[in-house]
Amino acid sequence: MLSRTADNLYWLTRYVERADCLARILDVSQRLAYTPVTYGGSTNEWSSAVLTAGCADEFVARYGPLEEAKEENVVSFLAFESENPSSIRNCFEVARTNARSVRTALTSEMWDVINSAWIELRNFPNRALTRDELSRFLAFVKETSLRFDGATFRTMLRNDGYWFARSGAQLERADNTARILDVKYHVLLPEKEHIGGPLDYFQWASILRSVSALTAFHWVYRDSVKPWLVADLLILNRQMPRSLAACYDSLARNLDDIASVYGRQGPSQRQARAMLARLTNKSIDDIFQTGLHEFISEFISDNNKLGAEITEQYLT
Amino acid sequence: MPHAFDEMSSTDGGVRPAYETLQRWLAEVPQDVLDHRRKEAEFIFRRIGITFAVYGEQNAQERLIPFDIVPRILTKDEWSRLSRGLEQRVKALNMYIKDVYSKREILKAGVVPENLVYQNPAFRPEMNGQRVPHDLYVHIAGIDIVRTDPDKFYVLEDNARTPSGVSYMLENREIMLRLFPELFSMHRVAPVENYADDLLATLRSLSPHGGHEPNVVILTPGIHNSAYYEHSFLADKLGVDLVEGRDLFVKDAVVYMRTTEGPKRVDVIYRRLDDDFLDPLAFRRDSVLGVPGLMSAYQAGNVTLTNAVGTGVADDKAVYSYMPDIIKFYLGEEPLLPNVPTWRCREADHLKYVLEHLPELVVKEVHGSGGYGMLVGPASDKAQIEKFRDKLKADPANFIAQPTLALSTCPTLVEKGIAPRHVDLRPFILSGSDKVRIVPGGLTRVAMKEGSLVVNSSQGGGTKDTWVLDA
Numbered sequence: 001m002l003s004r005t006a007d008n009l010y011w012l013t014r015y016v017e018r019a020d021c022l023a024r025i026l027d028v029s030q031r032l033a034y035t036p037v038t039y040g041g042s043t044n045e046w047s048s049a050v051l052t053a054g055c056a057d058e059f060v061a062r063y064g065p066l067e068e069a070k071e072e073n074v075v076s077f078l079a080f081e082s083e084n085p086s087s088i089r090n091c092f093e094v095a096r097t098n099a100r101s102v103r104t105a106l107t108s109e110m111w112d113v114i115n116s117a118w119i120e121l122r123n124f125p126n127r128a129l130t131r132d133e134l135s136r137f138l139a140f141v142k143e144t145s146l147r148f149d150g151a152t153f154r155t156m157l158r159n160d161g162y163w164f165a166r167s168g169a170q171l172e173r174a175d176n177t178a179r180i181l182d183v184k185y186h187v188l189l190p191e192k193e194h195i196g197g198p199l200d201y202f203q204w205a206s207i208l209r210s211v212s213a214l215t216a217f218h219w220v221y222r223d224s225v226k227p228w229l230v231a232d233l234l235i236l237n238r239q240m241p242r243s244l245a246a247c248y249d250s251l252a253r254n255l256d257d258i259a260s261v262y263g264r265q266g267p268s269q270r271q272a273r274a275m276l277a278r279l280t281n282k283s284i285d286d287i288f289q290t291g292l293h294e295f296i297s298e299f300i301s302d303n304n305k306l307g308a309e310i311t312e313q314y315l316t
Numbered sequence: 317m318p319h320a321f322d323e324m325s326s327t328d329g330g331v332r333p334a335y336e337t338l339q340r341w342l343a344e345v346p347q348d349v350l351d352h353r354r355k356e357a358e359f360i361f362r363r364i365g366i367t368f369a370v371y372g373e374q375n376a377q378e379r380l381i382p383f384d385i386v387p388r389i390l391t392k393d394e395w396s397r398l399s400r401g402l403e404q405r406v407k408a409l410n411m412y413i414k415d416v417y418s419k420r421e422i423l424k425a426g427v428v429p430e431n432l433v434y435q436n437p438a439f440r441p442e443m444n445g446q447r448v449p450h451d452l453y454v455h456i457a458g459i460d461i462v463r464t465d466p467d468k469f470y471v472l473e474d475n476a477r478t479p480s481g482v483s484y485m486l487e488n489r490e491i492m493l494r495l496f497p498e499l500f501s502m503h504r505v506a507p508v509e510n511y512a513d514d515l516l517a518t519l520r521s522l523s524p525h526g527g528h529e530p531n532v533v534i535l536t537p538g539i540h541n542s543a544y545y546e547h548s549f550l551a552d553k554l555g556v557d558l559v560e561g562r563d564l565f566v567k568d569a570v571v572y573m574r575t576t577e578g579p580k581r582v583d584v585i586y587r588r589l590d591d592d593f594l595d596p597l598a599f600r601r602d603s604v605l606g607v608p609g610l611m612s613a614y615q616a617g618n619v620t621l622t623n624a625v626g627t628g629v630a631d632d633k634a635v636y637s638y639m640p641d642i643i644k645f646y647l648g649e650e651p652l653l654p655n656v657p658t659w660r661c662r663e664a665d666h667l668k669y670v671l672e673h674l675p676e677l678v679v680k681e682v683h684g685s686g687g688y689g690m691l692v693g694p695a696s697d698k699a700q701i702e703k704f705r706d707k708l709k710a711d712p713a714n715f716i717a718q719p720t721l722a723l724s725t726c727p728t729l730v731e732k733g734i735a736p737r738h739v740d741l742r743p744f745i746l747s748g749s750d751k752v753r754i755v756p757g758g759l760t761r762v763a764m765k766e767g768s769l770v771v772n773s774s775q776g777g778g779t780k781d782t783w784v785l786d787a
Contacts, residue, residue, distance in 0.1 A: 004574070006576045262576070
């Protein structure tokens, strides 16, 4: 297929995934911010939202120091502002532009989801939203990504186009999960006094919520929320669709499918397999021993490297 | 202006036979049902994203062309007359272009004046002596037809470059089938959906070399082009790649596209890009839409461009006025479809007549399109006419004039209900190496404003589904 088409598909799904992730971050931040400080709420939830979204520099340039980030500014910046290249609105804009450029590579159902969301987006006012409006908006964003994934899964031919689309989504998803962990890793570390205190519980639960995994946690571990189990679920547990291991499971398979149809393996396949092996052979204890933070940072940089390799190998 | 012929009502107040069923149905259906279906159609169009852009309009980046839900009906006999005339005309166009770029017999015979060719901005000296596969230049033509009474159809305009609108012809039918299945059960309407197959067969037949299955692509200027929807629509229907200039490159006079599996050779390019932008090395150097070296590959005979380069030399409004002579010259036949009588303002006696009769004439720019820069005499006030008179006098060769035809009307759903509105028709004629293909009907354009004769979408014109009854 045309390299440009593959590139558009790959970025289209990345942007839809990113929008979904931003919606979750906002959702969780809102919840934590309304939780009394004694129960784990804190005054700087909104600054971690900006950090997790990976757009701290842009935010600071516009609104000043991160520590003083205000709810309305963060919501507006992450959700709506065109000055933020990764705002939800921009994600949808870019996704639709990409979709228009590759309409022939999309099924009409996939196009319909993207186009309808883009039309719907204009119905949300261009001002600070009320709490109600914001929840409706976030629900709409999550709904859109669900519908898009569903349309993709149900209607798209299983060929290179599908695999590029899925690879984009998985790569982005892995990046998002890793960044949530990166910003919050400190609350998962075994630290002195308040282990097991109420404060930490709410922080841990919020991490799980931001990847929609609180219920899943209980099913998988049949235990109360413990930080090392949270880390295990999000990093190594393949049952959990947003875990790094599950993302790489799927990524390595998609890339292998491409390689087998094209009859040629390349750097991206090797890189994906190496990363999958790392996620398979390690236990969560190993990771905590060598440093959770180091592990996550290295993962984020390797994940970016894989993205660059896919681009180099296929998309240009 | 004489009273216009209405395609549904005959002059004695009765109904013309082809419209009998439709008329009865329209009389029975409540207005609010029609309004509701019209809204539904609009919703579907917007949702599938069938939009077009009007250049130079802010905030109107993606606009819908108004779709009228009342179909326009032609009988089988009317259509067979039309299609014979269209085939003849396109044949002559192809022979004319071949002649212009080779022996120039028609110029030597004095049938067409030389300066019409040599001073034509669409004339491409690069094409002199260039052979094109099967001597075909215009593979996809859109010939605009107007009607003035039960028997008279005229050719209003030839479009031999990159005629657009065929996606509307196809989508209009799809929508009608969805919204009004009962109407189709009452009529035997000839299908149009085979257009995509016909187009693909035509394009494949034009491959510069036999042997392997040709790789056909559609070349678009990109998503900002006003007809982008149509480009992607066609690529989808044909199952071929929709490429932009940056997806292609030329190496050793062969065209390749960049794919995820490396370079892939391209054989036929259905380009929806004007000559000027095709190749920055050959034409406009500032074009970022084209493919450097494309002309060299074309001239080497390694790739087919449809339509060929330089076909514009045959479709401006000045050449148009010679079409009846061109048909006679090459085919030795009388034109089956007449031209609208045309005064060429480049000729002194014609100009004199035109200046004396401006209030009753339509005056158009020779190279104009889209309904811009024209004067409709009867619809203009004194000041507008005088202003145009100055423009005309300043550069007479740039204009032609025609009588203001009473274009036929068709019943159309407007705010007040069903009312007659003026229409034209653009059938699409495909010329392949094996045969000529025309799907029955074409795109009917309708001037939605009462009394207006301008059907162009850029001027608020709409479209209708066009039915050719099979029995």
